[in-house]
Amino acid sequence: MTTETRNPTIILIAGHWLGAWAWEEVQEVLTAGGQNAIAMTLPGLDPDDPERSSRTLDDQAAAIEEAMARAGASAERPVLLVGHSGANAPLSIVLDRHPERVRRIVWVDSGPVAPGSVFAQELPDTVEELPLPPFEVLGEQASLEGLTAEMLERFRARAVPEPGPVLRQPVELTNDARRRVPTTLVCCSIPSAQLLELARAGHPMFAEVDALDDLEVIDLPTGHWPMWSRPEDLAKAIGSAASRAD
Numbered sequence: 001m002t003t004e005t006r007n008p009t010i011i012l013i014a015g016h017w018l019g020a021w022a023w024e025e026v027q028e029v030l031t032a033g034g035q036n037a038i039a040m041t042l043p044g045l046d047p048d049d050p051e052r053s054s055r056t057l058d059d060q061a062a063a064i065e066e067a068m069a070r071a072g073a074s075a076e077r078p079v080l081l082v083g084h085s086g087a088n089a090p091l092s093i094v095l096d097r098h099p100e101r102v103r104r105i106v107w108v109d110s111g112p113v114a115p116g117s118v119f120a121q122e123l124p125d126t127v128e129e130l131p132l133p134p135f136e137v138l139g140e141q142a143s144l145e146g147l148t149a150e151m152l153e154r155f156r157a158r159a160v161p162e163p164g165p166v167l168r169q170p171v172e173l174t175n176d177a178r179r180r181v182p183t184t185l186v187c188c189s190i191p192s193a194q195l196l197e198l199a200r201a202g203h204p205m206f207a208e209v210d211a212l213d214d215l216e217v218i219d220l221p222t223g224h225w226p227m228w229s230r231p232e233d234l235a236k237a238i239g240s241a242a243s244r245a246d
Contacts, residue, residue, distance in 0.1 A: 008080045008103045009071040010242055012039040013064065014227070015085025015110070017132045017159040019045050022084075026227045029235035035242060040067050042090065044163035052160070053128045057169040060090035061097070068094075068101055078103035080242045085110050085142075085224065086162070089119060089171050095178040102181050106241050108234065109188040109224050111195075112178070112208040113171050120167040129161035143189040146222040146229025155225075182214040184241040186234065189224045192217040216241070 010030060014022040019041035030037035043063050044055030064081075073079045080103050083091040088110045095102060095112070105112075123130070135144065135152060144152070187195055196217065199209035209215070218237050222229040 007035065008078060008242055009073070010035055010037040010080045010082060010238060011064070011067055011071065012037060012082045012238075013042065013084065013087040013091060014039075015083075015087045016130075016162045017045070017155075018084075019158070019160065021158060022225075022227055025231035026235045026238070029232050030239055033235070033239055035239055037238075038067065038071065040064070042087065044166055045160045047160050053163050054165060055163045056165045057090050057093065057171065060166065061093040064090055064094045065098065068098070073098075073101040075100040080104050080106065080238075082106045082108060082238055083110055084108040084227065086119065088113050089117065089166070089169075092117075092171055092173060092178070095181055096173045096175045099175065099177040099181050104182040104184060104241055104244065106184045106186060106238055108186045108226060109190075111185060111206060112183075112212070113173075114204065114208050115171065115173040117171045118168060123164060123167050125164075125168070127164045129164055130167060131161040132156065132159035142224035144223050144225075145189070147225060151225075151228045155228075179208075179211050180213045182216075182244070183212050184216045184218060184237075185209070186218050186220050186226070186237050188220050188222050188226045191221070192219050216244075 012023040020039035023039040027037045027039050043059040044052045046052060068079055071079050078101050081091060092113045195206055199206040220226055220230060220233055226234045
């Protein structure tokens, strides 16, 4: 087994409204433990990009592919991808295109999407971007458990509106080999037992989980943003997944 297989490059990708900054604490722990961890900001979530509201899922998938290429990803030297929340759409596209370049994928309170999935199908074309909603609204959609007032303040200050095209674009998937990539689910706001039950029942948000060939589940009870509420524990889970030999 090569060093690259035992200790692959880790690429961290956060969900909606977030950039590489969201992983700062997790990345610090991983790096201190000897891991090569890279955090990236998806197109459309860079506040300095004057065209960010027009970015698409294809743009985001291409950026992940570029990050993998810079990390030297190949069939001989696959990388570990870590996707949180809404990053699952572009990451599912990348898995579909390059399953052989991915050593393992770790979904953080997230999971693979099904072909044809659209995050916000009813979002009007006139809506250019979706800003971070008020926390009382967001908390009805995703658990804020474990987030302090200071964390929420940073979230609000640094959040970037999500591009409308990203939310409206269907995810095109054709390669069943994506389902053979070893997968770790880090279950936070929904316990693994409940998630797997929903997957077996064919729930549209979790049905793809039931089609995976190689699945590991880890329970990390907290809210939907464990990179802030439990960064050390999340880093430990990611590091463990990176060192696994399948």
